[in-house]
Amino acid sequence: MSDSQTPLETLRLRVRAFIDEDVIPCEDNALAHDFAAQDRVICSLREKARAAGVLGPGIARELGGLGLSFRERAVILEEAGRSLLGPHALHAGPPDETNILMLAKLCTDAQRERYLKPLAAGTARSCFAMTEPPPGAGSDPSMLLTRATRRDGRWVIDGRKWFISGALGADFAIVMAQTDGGPTMFIVDTDTPGYRMVRVIDALDGFISSHCELDFEGCTVGDDAVLGEVGEGFGHAQLRLEPARLTHCMRFIGAAQRALDIAARYVVGRDSFGKPLAQHQAVQTLIADSQIDLYAARLMTCDVATRMDARQSVKQESSMAKVFVSEAVGRVVDRAVQLTGAFGISGDTVLSALYREVRPFRIFDGASEVHRAAIAQRALRQCATTTR
């Protein structure tokens, strides 16, 4: 470490070396959708991550993590995101990372021992179950149909959820259900009678985690399963939604940078019409536009992270960043595929996997259209209160 190197820069370089030397050699497009095989690879990488001192960047120190601020995480998660295996290898992937944040703010002492500590240690896995098949809750959470009914002093949960990431192999699910007192979150052990994992949904993406359909039929839990306050489920869920959006931005910026790096190497080494592709102006335009997209994506992400560290409200800014970054990383990866020709869509490169992974980001954690509607409504309200 040079005298002028900050601790964050030292950590960034360590994570970069870990991703380059340990994680990228384990990449294999054939691992897509094979979550058992991915788990085996991730388990062995986590041991190496622990030894390298890079495990749990977003997890609080008292829970065994590195306790980084959001601003610091932006730097580290971008490095981790350069490989689709990187975030989980660092125990910095969805949905566990943001479930840990939410649990840390809401859980009782007993829930902390039973759920939070094993989750933070990586010995338990979780999922967050909110979305339902039509006619239930999707973009509009108020359409929530899953119900938790009071019976004999306990809660009986009935309903169906789908696209629940990480449900395959999860030890517990955080389930949003309607009660007479309003939307409420429950921690449900996945071996509770009445909880059933129906299927792993065949999805475009195949690395971040499984997306599953879940059925709840007479699934009975006690008061000790309530997370936070009865009726406050939607408000509590915001504790994970804003960090979730932002950390997705951080990881996907790393993925997009990787795609651009691969494309850049390709166009320098490949000729057409008597000169390297890189010397054709139309190719340079694609590279430049991707640089600009990534520059803007980083600035927005860092700004929201800085505001979150300062505990400012980031409703508007995090929506704007989510829309911009999800679309920008899609453009960058799409251009990289275009620049690499047939090679880019093949299984000989990670590019094709990156292409499949970035697309869903425009849908989950709020579709672009829904965020745009909210952004516009806030802007219009603000204009209406401005006198001149």
Ligand SMILES: Cc1cc2nc3c(=O)[nH]c(=O)nc-3n(C[C@H](O)[C@H](O)[C@H](O)COP(=O)(O)OP(=O)(O)OC[C@H]3O[C@@H](n4cnc5c(N)ncnc54)[C@H](O)[C@@H]3O)c2cc1C
């Ligand atoms: C990869 C992936 C992982 C996911 N993981 C989870 C998870 O772990 N847990 C969980 O609970 N959910 C998860 N989801 C579900 C996700 O939260 C929903 O897909 C999202 O909220 C949108 O709901 P929907 O799919 O029902 O779309 P719908 O509500 O049916 O909307 C379909 C489309 O209609 C448009 N639309 C909707 N509303 C409006 C509007 N007001 N104005 C304009 N256009 C609109 C948008 O284009 C939207 O994409 C995941 C989804 C994906 C793709």
